[in-house]
Amino acid sequence: MKKRNSFVLRRVLSSFSVLVILFSQGTSAFASVGEGTETGDAEASMKLGEAQEETGVVEKGEPPQTMEDQQAGDTETPSVEPPVAEVPPAVDKTILQNKISELTQVLANSSLYTSTSLSITTANQLLARGQQLLASEVVSDEEVANCVAEITNLLAKLVLRGDKGPLQALVATAAGLVETDYTAASYSVLAAALVAAQQLLNDPDAVTESLTASLNQLQSAIAGLVKTEAPKPETPKPEKPKP
Structure with missing residues (x-):
């Protein structure tokens, strides 16, 4: 009886050892299979991506992005406002x-x-x-x-023409004087002043200063006239009585 039990026990232990060995080998094989599956999936994904890049087809209908597109997408483009035209200030007129x-x-x-x-x-x-x-x-x-x-x-530079009225009136007065009523020396001064005054009156551009000077000269000439002395009447001498 004891021999039979020992034999059965050995059989059970042997079976258990076989199961342990098989389980260990199965786990390793399963892990290898899993790694192969993951590697295959990665390789398949890479090949699918390359095929999509070659054909230009991307998932969800989006166009493929280049590196420049990605960089442009990362950087926001600043909005550019149109330049405002400068209005020149109004000229003071x-x-x-x-x-x-x-x-x-x-x-x-x-x-x-x-x-x-x-x-x-x-x-x-x-x-x-x-x-x-x-x-x-x-x-x-x-x-x-x-x-x-x-x-x-x-x-x-404008120069006003002089007023000739006062000189014209004085010339008219001097012209009415009788030459013989005055000494020749005094009247000659008046005559020269009259000539100068008449020349200014004939000048359309005669200015006030010149007209005033001529007026003063003519007034002085008139004031300097000397009248001639009238001859005294001869008084008849009384006749001497005859003897």
Whole structure:
């Protein structure tokens, strides 16, 4: 009986050892199979990706992205605002407008100024240019300043013609004097003053200073006249009585 039990026990232990060996080998084989499956899946995925790149087909219908596309996607493109056009400041034309008003008044009363100090042609040209600058919306400060300077220069050179009225009245008075009533020396001074005064009256550009000087000279000549003495009547001598 004891021998039989020992035999059975040995058989059980042998069977168990075989099972352990088989289990160990099966686990190793299963692990090898799993590793082969994972490696095969990776290789298949790589081949599928290469095929998709060659054919240009990507999953979900999205186009393949290049490295530049990926970099561009990572960096946000800043929005570019259109440049704002700079509006130049408006040119101040106030001074020009005032000068044009002065020049217009001068031309309206051109007879008051000497012809040598006022050129009508030049004044009209400056007036036209100034009015054009006032009407234009596109002008520079330099253009306006130059026109103002030229008008100012013209106005500064204007010379008024003198008033000939007082001299004309005095000449008329001196011309009515009788030469023989005065000494020749005193009347010769008056005669020279009259000639000078008449020349100024004939000059359209005679200025106030010249007219005033001539007026004073003529007044002095009149004041210096010396009347001639009237001959005394001869008194008859009384006759001597005859003896």
